[in-house]
Structures are given as C-alpha cells and as structure tokens.
Amino acid sequence: MDLVQLRFLPQTGQCEMVVKLNVVFEGININEEIHSVRKITDTIGSLIEHTKNKLTKIINDKKSTSDNQITDQFYDIPVSFKRKSHKHSKVFPNDESLQLFLLEDHDKTIVQIFDKKFLLQVNPPLIKNIQLPKILYASYVIQPSKFHALYTNKVFSHFTWYKSLDLISWEEVGNSYDYTINKNDLGHYLKVVCVPVSDKLSEGPPAEAISQRTVQEFPELPMCPFQSRHQYTKNILQKIDFRFLTYNTLSNRYTEMNLAFSYCPSEVLAIDYRKQLIYQELKGYNADIICLQEIDNREYNNYFREKLSELGYVSKFHRKGHNISEGLLCATRKTRYQLLSCQQVVLTEALRIKKLFEPLNQLLNKNRDLKKSFMKQSTSLQVTTLKCKEVNRIMVIGNTHLYYHPSATAIRLLQAHIITSYLSDVKKRMSCEWKNFEVDVILCGDFNSSPGGAIYNFLSEGSIPADNEFCLQISEEGKVNFSHELNFISACGTPKYTNYTDDFKSCLDYIFIQEKKIEVKQIIPLPEEELEQYIGLPNEVYPSDHVALVVDLQFKDQI
Structure with missing residues (x-):
C-alpha cells in the first residue's frame, strides 16, 4: 500500500501531510506530490479541508488549461482518516486536534483520498537538506557539509557514495557517512545517496547530493606570513x-x-x-x-x-x-x-x-x-x-x-x-x-x-x-x-x-x-x-x- 506521511515540524510549529497522488478524476490526470500544512493546534478537519482545497485548485487549473477558459468549480472530494481493524473501520472525528492525533498509535491508520487508500506514517524520517563541500581534495575524508534531517538517526541511516566522470554513469565507491577520497577519484564527481532511518528503524525517502566540481589534487602549501x-x-x-x-x-x-x-x-x-x-x-x-x-x-x-x-x-x-x-x-x-x-x-x-x-x-x-x-x-x-x-x-x-x-x-x-x-x-x-x-x-x-x-x-x-x-x-x-x-x-x-x-x-x-x-x-x-x-x-x-x-x-x- 502506498504511504501518506504526516510530520510535526518543530521549527515552525506546523504539521505537514505529504502524499504522492496518481489518480484520474473527471477525466483529469492528477500526478503530483501534495503538501498540506496546518498549525499543530488545528484539527484533522482543517487539514482535510486544506487538502481538498489544494486538490480542487489543481483540478480547476488543469481544466482551465485544457478548455482555455477559467474554471472555478466545487468538488466534493473524499478525504478521510480511518483506523482499520479486522472487524470495522473507525473514522477519526474532524474536531480532533492534530497535536493529540499525532500522539496516538497509527500502525493501522488509513488515509483515503478519492478512491485510493494510503497507509499513514507519522513522523517518518526525512532529509531536509544534504550537500557536499564545494571543493574536494584527494586524500582527505569527506562528509556531507550540510545534513539537516528530521526524525532521523544518522547511525542507522544508509549512505552510499558514487563517483562519475560524466555525471551519467556512476560507480559505487563507499558505504558510510564518511568517505576517504583517494587518488583514483581525481577528475571525478562524487555523489552521496542517503536513505534516512529513524530510531524505530523506519525508512524515509532517499535524498542525494552531487559535488559541484570534480576531485582535485591538494596544492603544495605556500610560504606563509x-x-x-x-x-x-x-x-x-x-x-x-x-x-x-x-x-x-x-x-x-x-x-x-x-x-x-x-x-x-x-x-x-x-x-x-x-x-x-x-x-x-x-x-x-x-x-x-x-x-x-x-x-x-x-x-x-x-x-x-x-x-x-x-x-x-x-x-x-x-x-x-x-x-x-x-x-x-x-x-x-x-x-x-x-x-x-x-x-x-x-x-x-x-x-x-x-x-x-x-x-x-x-x-x-x-x-x-x-x-x-x-x-x-x-x-x-x-x-x-x-x-x-x-x-x-x-x-x-x-x-x-x-x-x-x-x-x-x-x-x-x-x-x-x-x-x-x-x-x-x-x-x-x-x-x-x-x-x-x-x-x-x-x-x-x-x-x-x-x-x-x-x-x-x-x-x-x-x-x-x-x-x-x-x-x-x-x-x-x-x-x-x-x-x-x-x-x-x-x-x-x-x-x-x-x-x-x-x-x-x-x-x-x-x-x-x-x-x-x-x-x-x-x-x-x-x-x-x-x-x-x-x-x-x-x-x-x-x-x-x-x-x-x-x-x-x-x-x-x-x-
């Protein structure tokens, strides 16, 4: 089953729902990643309405483009949160706060959007930003110069390093957070791919960073003042x-x-x-x-x-x-x-x-x-x-x-x-x-x-x-x-x-x-x-x- 991700964002005090949709509705193909954001103090109903509004806008925009005229229709799009059991499903009340909702056990919570059902992931690991140093010197240890992640345990996460001469064909060269650049890497671009893993060993979407320049030889140090x-x-x-x-x-x-x-x-x-x-x-x-x-x-x-x-x-x-x-x-x-x-x-x-x-x-x-x-x-x-x-x-x-x-x-x-x-x-x-x-x-x-x-x-x-x-x-x-x-x-x-x-x-x-x-x-x-x-x-x-x-x-x- 495909996933819906629901995360609390500590820096902004907001809650974000992310879902990758690939559906057809009234002849309109929706193949997009939807991000719905509400305050943590808002309700499930507020998040649902925000999601519906986003989808309505997407549908109207696509119809306007295909019909060459502005469309502003209302659509009753099915969106709900349900807990599935072996006997029945419980629909979460719209007036429940997101703050309380996130504290509950969601192993079997299903989110339905249109006629598609998604398994809910609460606070799955996510890499917000990963970058490599601008300059890479041979014979030195490299790590991501920036690694900003949520709900991620760096020790459990999987890092894979690659090198390439043309940015097209990549050869795997390492499997840890650090990578020691060697002489054979001279003239190559480097790439790191990270699959984030949480403390509970759940995986999040992979993220990658590619070096801006190729690996170069370290220069001879000059005479200094x-x-x-x-x-x-x-x-x-x-x-x-x-x-x-x-x-x-x-x-x-x-x-x-x-x-x-x-x-x-x-x-x-x-x-x-x-x-x-x-x-x-x-x-x-x-x-x-x-x-x-x-x-x-x-x-x-x-x-x-x-x-x-x-x-x-x-x-x-x-x-x-x-x-x-x-x-x-x-x-x-x-x-x-x-x-x-x-x-x-x-x-x-x-x-x-x-x-x-x-x-x-x-x-x-x-x-x-x-x-x-x-x-x-x-x-x-x-x-x-x-x-x-x-x-x-x-x-x-x-x-x-x-x-x-x-x-x-x-x-x-x-x-x-x-x-x-x-x-x-x-x-x-x-x-x-x-x-x-x-x-x-x-x-x-x-x-x-x-x-x-x-x-x-x-x-x-x-x-x-x-x-x-x-x-x-x-x-x-x-x-x-x-x-x-x-x-x-x-x-x-x-x-x-x-x-x-x-x-x-x-x-x-x-x-x-x-x-x-x-x-x-x-x-x-x-x-x-x-x-x-x-x-x-x-x-x-x-x-x-x-x-x-x-x-x-x-x-x-x-x-």
Missing part, C-alpha cells in the same frame, strides 16, 4: 614562563553559508585547505596553552584532536550552546599541566539556573524585550582549570566568543558580566580548595568589541558607570551595577587589527590577564602593515579572517 612570527617562538618555555595563544579560526559553517568571503578563491576557502595552514601555524608557535574559537565539530573529531595530541597537547572541545556545529577548544601541554576540569557554561543556562545570577534575572524581568533577545543566543564560556606541574599555581582559563551583531552591545555587556562573575566564583572556589596555591584567571577569545568600547572598558577597568548608554538599555532606571575584581589588562594591548575582512577591520580579540599576578614578557608581533595589501582575509596564506594573538607570560611572586 605566520612563519616569520615563528622566529619568535622557537624556544619551549618552562617554570614560571608560559606561552598563551588565542585564535578565531573561522568556522566552515560560515564560509559555506554566505558570500561574505567572495574575494577568497574557493580552493583556499575550503576547510581541507585552511586546516592544513591552521595546524602548521599552531605547531610553530610552541604555545603552552591554546584557546580556539569557531572550531568545527567535524574537523576537531576528524583532524585537530589527533594532530594536537601528536604535538603533546590534551585538548577539550565544546559545541557552542551544545547544538551549534562549531565551538570552543582549549589545548594544554601535557608535560606542564594537569587538567583538573574543563566545562562549557552556556550563558543563558547559567542565567536561568545559577543562584549567582538571581539579581540579574530580576533586573532583566523588567526588560522583557532585551531578555528575549539575550536568551536566543548560544554564547558560551569554556572554563578550563589547570594545575601547573612546575610551580604552585592553579590556572582558571576562560575562553569565549561573544555575540557578533553590531547593534547588540547591551547583550555583549550582559554576557561579559556573567562571564566575569562566573570566573570570579570559580576562582573563589579553587582558592578554598587549593589553599597553598596561587589561583590565576585568564580570559581570552573573540569579544566582537573594539578598544575603547563598553565591553573592553568594563573588562579592563573592572566596572562600568550605570549611566552608560548601554547600561541604560538594560535598565532605564539606572540600576545596572556591573563590576568585577579580576584586575584585568589586555596582554597584547590593542592591536590595529585582529579581524580583517573587506567590510570590517578592527581589533576584536584579546587575552586578559590579572595585572598583579601575571606579567608580559614578549608579545609575538602581528603583521599589521602586511595585512593592508589584501582586500580581506582569509586567502592563500592566511587561513582565517582573524589573526592569532600569541604572548609569552610570566607568573609574578610565588606563595
């Missing part, structure tokens, strides 16, 4: 000295999603190219602590985790907000640090459940629009605690990437306040636990805030006036009281550029250290003047639209 920076980082530090790095590496999620980097050739914008440069750059800095933003989940699991381990690092990665495909990474040198903990703090979750933020919650409850905007963000803080093996120090490392929107300074200020409050609380707890150790806090990342702005001033000065324009956006009554006692300074100062694109160039990235406890020994020079010869980053020698901040630091007096 970061290699001149490596001249300052050849030595390995020890004892009270350590090298710290922060770097927004530009997620593949954003290069694939938009045309913001149209000035960069596709071949070098591809993540398989850029990740080679990122790795070579990180390797040459010999940093003791590495904090990265916009690392892709797939690239961490398939590439960076192993590569960093080979260099002697323990690395931890968290997807931003637990659900975004890119996130935060902290890597620490195993010979120098014992990893005590590494956790992700989603700022909206912290605001909602942490007693520490009850006063802020009460404040935001008086500004519902701002709170609503704030709670939509997935901004996170990665907190790593380390025990130094060579000196009696505990380090609390905060790594973050604040909300980007230019007009959202008030939201970033709220985020900065939550971050400093949380880090101060962790410092207090660690100081109680490790009484014979000095506890140091470092906060780094992409703050999407330029020098002299509210966020930079708040972090570096320790407070912000209640009558600041952004504080007044939070509380018109001037009740904002944001301050911290972390005594931060920007270890690398305020470079001219840390972010460099064709339409925006500024300093957005910082490493904030506690001035009374840590001092700067050497700032690894940034290529500020050299950047100005380019329209924007990334390009063939710069793998990101940001540049890495690298600094040699030294602990001050020991206990």
